[in-house]
Amino acid sequence: MKRLRNMLALLAMAATPVGAQQAEAPSGPTLTAFECGTLVQPDLGRFSDTMRFAGERRELIAGCFLIRHSKGVLLWDTGLSPAIQREPQDGMTLTTRIAERLAALGLAPADVTHVGISHYHADHTGGAADFPKAELLIGKADWDRVRSFKRGDPQRDQLAPWLAGGAVTPVEGDRDIFGDGSAVMLAMPGHTPGHSALLVRLPDAGPVLISGDQFHFRENREVGGVPTFNVDRTDTLASHDRFEGIARALGARVVIQHDPRDMAALPPFPASLE
Template sequence: MTDIRLYMFQTGHLNLKVHNIKMNEGNGADYRIPVPFFLLTHPKGHTLIDGGIAVEAARDPAKYWGPVSEVFKIEMDESEGCIEQIEKLGIKPEDIRFALFSHLHLDHTGSVGRIPTATHIVQRSEFEYAKNPDWYAAGAYIRDDIDRSDINWHFLEGVEDDFYDVYGDGTLTTVFTPGHAPGHMSVMLNLPNTGPLLLTIDAAYTTDHWEERSLPGFVSSAVDAVRSVQKLRALADKTEAMVVTGHDPDEWSKLKKAPDFYS
């Protein structure tokens, strides 16, 4: 598979509360969100964008995630692991050249270390924070995901590496969007037929965040979170990009899922 395609997947769902997604909203109401990840196929080697929930967490949430599993309740079968799903497309882990991480929260790191030959791309500030987070953020980072041996990490340096062009051809560009996490990145894709497609990831969980009606339920900086959305909105307006938010159950249901793809 050497043509450029974007596949959208999900590693099950998380059951939580509205206020976990929309700050101070919902009055304790339940909320169910998809947990996406993405695969970009490319002639120069494929890129896995995030990795959803680790299969170890699906197998035994309490053991692998600890107390946070009582807040973010996993609804996932082991067959929905990221590697298990891409293999159904005939793509092997060794076919993946890059593993790109928007950030290192527990619902994005399911592929860390499962693609041993890939270069793992992440913001240095995010990697360092994940190793020593502030007390209120500690539950969002699973050290068993991150502390895996023999990983080839490639660190980006915040604004110095803003709009980092992974392939050097404009197909996949990272956008530094801190706020939800200190080293959060969104992703801009330029696909041959679809054109520009912006993955906000968790810079905007839902259209409410994107349209500036709600703050994310979890932030490292509310100010940075707001400004990152403004930055992405300006980019989307300029490029007329298709926008895909991070965990919006209504919007996610309208998108093509693997084995269908965007090209």
């Protein structure tokens, strides 16, 4: 009889608590995309050193991405500075701070465990200082460049919490952020010395390849354009090849962070890809 009672107790534990745990546990990482500012470009000529797109005007956006994982929360790029919300400038506007986006998802800034930066340009690091307790992940060559900037340079000031001693990992090569291949920083130098793209593997939606500034809009990707302001043309072209090779090999969905069309094709905030 005692043996029977023990068996029944074990069966009850298996049926109820484990089932409840399965309902609560995430089935896998999720990806939520949202706008972190808009940038009007009055002349796209500088986005290709072969003189394409000269004279074309276009509105681009600053795309930000939140990857929720059982091991942490990764914020990929942080868009424009909150100061622009108060005072738009140079064709740049910001309507909603990242903290407000997080609140809509039931999260606080302190819940962000990692801030991943594709590169040090100000339209990708603008909101970073709102997450001083997170671990900063940035290409080592970019981090070295940031450290060389003088005080007052926004590309330095926006990363001040980590320059002052916050947890920072200067990434050399690729980095598997959570250790299971679900979110991988990919070294794509050329736009800046330590520029990175991000590969996210989702259980249902599959692989998603997020561009950083490897490309700024679809048409420039189609022609493999190299912006005049990139630091190294040869590295840029090699990174173009790598980016496209990974996209083909994995059948990945490509998201160009600055292209409103690619962002609009993702589930509208606050919905997520899973």
